[in-house]
Amino acid sequence: MTRRPVACAVLLLTTIGTGCKHPSTSSSGLKPTATGSAIVVSSGDKQAAPTGSVLANPLVVQVNDDQGNSVTGALVEFHGPAGVLFDPAAVLTDSSGQATTAVRLGTIGGLYEVSATTPGKSHPVTLQIAETALGYQQQLGSILQDKYCSRCHDPESSAAQVSNYDNLAVKPHAFTDGNTYNKMSNADMLSIIQHGGPALNRSALMPPYGNTLSPTDVQAVIAYIRVMADPPYRPAGTVYGQK
Amino acid sequence: MKSVKQLISSAWRALFGDTMRAFGIVSVILMLTLAIAPAKDHFSQWHGYQNGYLAMIRERGDAISLRRRFEPGIQQIWHPEIGVVDRCETCHEGLKEASLADVTTQPFRKHPVIPHPLDRYGCTICHRGQGAATTVEEAHYSKLAGVDPILPARYIESGCGQCHQNALTGTPQLNLGRQYLAQYGCVNCHMVKMPDGTVMKATDDPPSLEHIADKTTREWIFTWLKNPQAYAASATMPNYKLSDADASDLSAYLISSSKPLAGDVDTTIIPAAKNADPSAGASLYGESFCATCHAVQNAAGNLVGGDVGPELTRVGNKVKPAWLQAWIENPHSYDAHTLMPHYRFTPQQVATLTGFLMSKSDSDYSTDVHLGTATAAQIAHGRKLVAELGCAACHTINGVKKPDNFAPDLSQIGSKPLAQLIFLPGMKQTLPTYIASKIKDPSAFGPGMKMPLLPLTDAQRESVTTALLALSERSQTMPEKLRIPGVHQTTYEPAGRAGKLMADLACFSCHRINGHGSDLAPDLSLEGSAVQAQWLDSFLKNPNTLRPALTRRMPRFNLSDADRKTLTDYIMVAYQSPNIDPDKAPPAVNPPALVEQGRQLFYSKYACQSCHTANTNTDKGYIGPVLAQVGTRLQPAWIYAWLKNPQALRPGTIEPNQNISDEDARAMTAFLMTLKSPGKQEGKQ
Incomplete structure (x- = not known):
């Protein structure tokens, strides 16, 4: 019977001890002054940039507590696959609870899953963020679609580029619409871009580009649509290793 | 000693005692020797x-x-x-x-x-x-x-630049890098000879300082020199990190060397300028499309407007009202080569705009700078600094000659031997790192370094580094058949009265004609084959909107009837396409059946309404120009040729070539020619 209070005291002391010790042992040398329980994206996710380059906008995440209020001084660590660099890789949240980092993508084109982790009250909280690296062909496709396609296919308007999406009787699909495009074969995509919508029994509002864009250019646009697809595109018929 | 001798002789006897044994041993040694190469291969x-x-x-x-x-x-x-x-x-x-x-x-x-x-x-x-x-x-x-x-992957586009001197679609970073080299004035000091033999020319157009005292004060020059980006965030003038004394002496020399502009004696400000209605100024600024070239910082701190002319956020802190008034009245009298057009404003409009722009000032900017009169010693030291810093490499300055080869030649910087570079301690010893670090902070490479700090972002620096790495030794020695030359500005200048007018209106600041000019606005090289003379005249009188989605618009110049006629006549005659024969053009008036067929093709087969508006009540297409009055704007021969192949008439236009048959193109031309402006239709009825 006498042992129980002692055991409780030991447990309590260890808990306090580890609780107090935990923040000061972060690998980055930063001293967090608070912990949060949730982490959300503020801006900078789902960007696309050429391989090896820094994303145009920094990645900003926000750490919140249980009530959803922002937490200042919480540690956020960024991790990514090999080749992805963060500047800085670990940062304390600012007065509005936000942690900002510049992301340099790796040298392989494709989808990158990066993560932001904050220690949390009881266990670390991790947020997965997707960014896209464009290889040469995909970047060429990106430039071409920006000139020829995005005015109709991108519903978002900006001051520099007003979208024509709302003016069309039949709505085109945004290039991120993986549910639609992933079902189409490369041959079908080539055909609809080169010969226009009627080639696949679709709207004539999609004009033919076969006399305007070279086959290389059209392939580049298809490569861009494939890499931007959300959910990601998996080519049918690929046989993977048995490892 | 003896035992060693005995040992060797016994070993010799054991190995080569008789001929058979010797032969065997030599064979084994030979085989082992022969095995060295394959073994080395195997373990490589x-x-x-x-x-x-x-x-x-x-x-x-x-x-x-x-x-x-x-x-x-x-x-x-x-x-x-x-x-x-x-x-x-x-x-x-x-x-x-x-x-x-x-x-x-x-x-x-x-x-x-x-x-x-x-x-x-x-x-x-x-x-x-x-x-x-x-x-x-x-x-x-x-x-x-x-x-x-x-080479790190992020500079890989430099490889393309070794052969491709033109701007490729797939190399945005290289293209930007080359643009920055010209735009940030790098090539004013550095010689950059492209592998195709052309010398890169600066596009930053630094102002002449010959009459600077007419334009601004010594105090403003001082504050500007200390930190150009504090005056205008978009300024391309580099920061020389000058001390107060040096900046003060430089400003003293520039003011003292300035000569008043000949004939510029009338400095009376039109009284209306002082009590001009601020909203009238803002609307005149908007109507004149000043924002096409000039940017102003908005309340959120973002720049709104173009980057052809200087940023105007704090222009009221900089210029003298009398100078501004004279400039707006006719910029060519101060700077004969300026890109700014002579707008032909009325005196009232000049006063309104002057008042509006003078109100664009920041009360916190350069308030506590009072420099007084300059001493002879200050002016002399200022002159020395102008020569040392190479100010005259970019600006025209009275009393100082433009220095030749002020900075090292960069024509082969992309292959500079590492042994010739001085790296900083702790720096990665590679050429890309050296170039990027040198641009980022030139002063770190020694106090004697004259290169100033350029206002470039990290991404811009990476672009410039890419463009410099493309200037490799290999690029100079490429076989001629692999080299793709760049597209360079021609020296085309229109002649006669029209040519004079076009220079005065600075048409080439936006339009390109015969390879000369900018690409802000449509190329006019074939304009005479495209439009109808009457429409062109009315457009020059009052430019209406053709492409509603564009923010850049043609400004309205108060041209006299005679001037408009001169321009219209010249454009209609001089800028003709050799491939369009007006005699073989489809007729402008057609049977109703053909028109109806064209309407059907326009709306159903080719679905042109997705991008164009032919009927303002039903169509909403917003990308191409509005076609509601195209029958009064374009010639039928042009419409027909355009439908057949748009890229042949305007390379790079986004309207796709739909491979339209002759018959369909003729029918649609017939339909489009019936789309007249309301005034015309009434006239017919």
Whole structure:
């Protein structure tokens, strides 16, 4: 019977001890002054940039507590696959609870899953963020679609580029619409871009580009649509290793 | 001693005692010697990688076809005419295997799709490194003095720039880098001779300082010199990090050397300028489309407007009202070569705009600077500084000659031997790192460094580094047949009265004609074949909106009837397409059946309404120009030729070539020619 209070005291002391010790042992040398329980994206996710380059906008995440209020001084660590660099890789949240980092993508084109982790009250909280690296062909496709396609296919308007999406009787699909495009074969995509919508029994509002864009250019646009697809595109018929 | 001798002689006897034994031993030694080369091969690094590749493909579904294409031994791409001896494929076996797209471990990754076949030019031409090497260390890293290491992937576009002097669609970073070299005035001090033999020209157009005292005060010059970006965030003038005394002396010299502009004696400000209605000024600024060229910072701190002319956020802090008034009245009297058009404003409009722009000032900017009158010593020191800093390399300054070759020639900077570079302690010893660091902070490389700090972002610096790396020794020695020359401005100038008018209106600041001018607005080289003379005259009188989605618009100049006629006549005659024959044009008036057929084709087969508005009540297409009055604007021959092949008339236009048959094009031309402006239709009725 006498042992129980002692055991409780030991447990309590260890808990306090580890609780107090935990923040000061972060690998980055930063001293967090608070912990949060949730982490959300503020801006900078789902960007696309050429391989090896820094994303145009920094990645900003926000750490919140249980009530959803922002937490200042919480540690956020960024991790990514090999080749992805963060500047800085670990940062304390600012007065509005936000942690900002510049992301340099790796040298392989494709989808990158990066993560932001904050220690949390009881266990670390991790947020997965997707960014896209464009290889040469995909970047060429990106430039071409920006000139020829995005005015109709991108519903978002900006001051520099007003979208024509709302003016069309039949709505085109945004290039991120993986549910639609992933079902189409490369041959079908080539055909609809080169010969226009009627080639696949679709709207004539999609004009033919076969006399305007070279086959290389059209392939580049298809490569861009494939890499931007959300959910990601998996080519049918690929046989993977048995490892 | 004796025992050693005995030992050797007994060993000799044991090995070569009789002829048979000697023969056997010599044979064994010979065999071992012959085995050295294959053994070295077998235990080499690349052999290990080839075995690794074979082990990897064995696990895959298409192992048999991959195995069939696998070539053992040292692989080499050899192109003596471009100096390529690349053995990279010895280890990078899977470069050409499309099915290895999911492999991420090197050296077995597939090469991304690029426009050239890999065997044609080899690897080192873009990636650098040592092509002939067969070990990882020797091939990729610079261990020996003056040896090229592998180029980081983010500068890879520099490889394209060695042959392609033109702007490729697929190399945005290289194109931007070259643009910045010209735009930020790098080439005012540095010589950059492109491999095609042309010398890169600056596009930043730094103002002449010959009459600077007319324009601004010594205090403003001082504050500007201390930090140009504090006055205008978009300023391309670099920060020289001058001390107060140096900035003060420089301003003293510039003011004292300035000569008043001849004939510029009338400095009376039109009284209306002082009590001008602020909203009238803002609307005149908007109507005149000043924002096409000039930017102003909005409340959120973002720049709104173009970057052709200087930013105007704090222009009221800078210029003298009398100068501004004279400038708006006619900018060419102060600067004969300015890109700004002579707007022909009325005196009232000049006063309104002057008042509006003078109100664009920041009360916190340069308030506590009072410099008084300059002493002779200050002026003399200022003059010395102007020469030392090379101010005259960019600006025209009275009493100081433009220096020749002020900074090192950069024409072969992309192959500068590492032995000739001075690296900072702790810096990665490669050429890209050196170039990027030098641009980022020139003063770190020594106090005597004259190169100023350019206001570039990290991404812009990476672009400039890419463009500089493209200026390699290899780019100079490329065979002529591989070189794709750049597109350069021609020296085309229209002649006569129309030419004079076009220079006065600065048409070439926005339009390009016969290869001369800017690409802000449509190319007018074929305008005489495209439009109807009457429409052109009315457009010059009052430019209405043709493309509603564009923010840049043609401004309205208060042209006299005679001037408009001169311009219209000249454009209609001089800017004709040789491929459009007006005599063979489809007729402007057509039978109703053909018109109806054209309408059907327009709306259903070719669905032109997705981008164009032919009927303002039903169509909403917002990309191409509005066609509601196209019958009064364009000539039928142009419409027909355009429908047949838009890119032939305007290269790069986004309207796709739909391969329209002659018959369909004729019917649609008939339909489009019926779309007249309301006034015209009434006239007919």
